[in-house]
Amino acid sequence: MDMQNLSIRFLGTGNAYAQSLGNSACVLENSSGPLLLIDCGHSTINAFESTYPNAKIPALFVTHAHYDHIGGLERLFYRLITTPNYKHQPKFFCPVELLPLLQQRIANYPSNLAEGGVNFWDAFHLIPVADGFWYQNMYFNVFPVRHHNPNSAFGITLRGHFFYSGDTKPIPEILVQFANSGEIILHDCGIEPNPAHTALSDLHREYKPEQWQRMILYHYESEAAGTKLEAAGFTVAKPNTAYPLVAKASSDVKKIVASPPSVSLHYCSPN
Ligand SMILES: [Zn+2]
Numbered sequence: 417m418d419m420q421n422l423s424i425r426f427l428g429t430g431n432a433y434a435q436s437l438g439n440s441a442c443v444l445e446n447s448s449g450p451l452l453l454i455d456c457g458h459s460t461i462n463a464f465e466s467t468y469p470n471a472k473i474p475a476l477f478v479t480h481a482h483y484d485h486i487g488g489l490e491r492l493f494y495r496l497i498t499t500p501n502y503k504h505q506p507k508f509f510c511p512v513e514l515l516p517l518l519q520q521r522i523a524n525y526p527s528n529l530a531e532g533g534v535n536f537w538d539a540f541h542l543i544p545v546a547d548g549f550w551y552q553n554m555y556f557n558v559f560p561v562r563h564h565n566p567n568s569a570f571g572i573t574l575r576g577h578f579f580y581s582g583d584t585k586p587i588p589e590i591l592v593q594f595a596n597s598g599e600i601i602l603h604d605c606g607i608e609p610n611p612a613h614t615a616l617s618d619l620h621r622e623y624k625p626e627q628w629q630r631m632i633l634y635h636y637e638s639e640a641a642g643t644k645l646e647a648a649g650f651t652v653a654k655p656n657t658a659y660p661l662v663a664k665a666s667s668d669v670k671k672i673v674a675s676p677p678s679v680s681l682h683y684c685s686p687n
C-alpha cells in the first residue's frame with residue numbers, strides 16, 4: 417500500500433439541492449487509483465465512471481442514509497449484478513446502525529431482478545462497522561456526528577491523513593479526539609445556518625484558527641456559496657479536484673484573518 421501518495425478527490429461537493437455541484441462524495445486514492453469511495457449519491461456513479469474510466473469501485477463507506485448519500489447504491493447494484501461474468505464484489509463498510517435504514521430504504525425492494533434469483537446484498541461484501549475497520553492495512557476510525565437523529569450519521573478518519581465529517585453540525589469534541597494529528601479536515605459547511613449542518617458562523621464560533629487552516633469545506637449550497645466561503649479565508653472543495661493528504665504541522669499553519677459573517681436565520685434541515 418502506497419501511503420505516501422494518498423489523496424482525496426471529491427466527486428461532488430454540493431448539498432442535496434446543488435445539482436451542478438453533484439452530490440457530496442469523495443474517493444481516497446493513491447498513485448494506483450481509487451481505494452475507497454465515501455458516500456454514493458444520485459450523481460456519484462456517473463462522476464466516478466467519468467473520473468476513473470478504467471477502474472471499478474474497490475470499496476465503499478457510507479456516512480448516513482439520506483438519498484443524496486445513498487441514492488446511487490441501487491444503480492451500483494445493477495452495474496455490478498448485470499456485468500457479464502460478474503465477479504467483483506466491493507467491500508461495503510457500513511456503520512451497523514445504518515443497516516436497518518439501508519434495508520428499509522433500498523435493500524428490501526422485493527424484486528431486484530424480474531427473473532429473480534438475486535438479493536441486493538449479493539452484490540457486496542458487507543462489513544458492518546462499529547468503532548472502525550481495517551482496509552488494506554490502514555485502520556479507519558468511525559464515529560457518530562450530529563446530523564438529524566442521534567447515531568444516524570457518521571464520520572470517518574484515517575489518523576494522520578484525513579478527517580471526514582460527513583453531514584453534521586459542528587463537532588469540536590470529536591475533532592479533539594480524531595483530528596489532533598495534522599489531519600486534513602474535510603468538513604460540511606454552507607453559508608446559511610440550519611439545524612442539520614455547519615454554517616460559516618459555526619466555524620468561527622466552534623473551531624480554532626489552527627483547525628480552520630486544515631479545513632477543506634464541502635456540502636455547500638451553490639457555487640456562489642463556495643465563493644463566499646473562500647472570501648472568508650477558507651479552502652473550499654471543488655468537484656473532481658484531488659487534494660493530497662500531506663499532514664500540516666501546527667508550525668506550518670498561518671493565521672487566518674476572517675471576518676465574522678452576517679448571520680441570517682433561515683431554519684430548515686435539508687439532507
Ligand atoms: Zn444528510
Ligand SMILES: [Zn+2]
Nearest residue numbers: 432484583687
Ligand atoms: Zn447531504
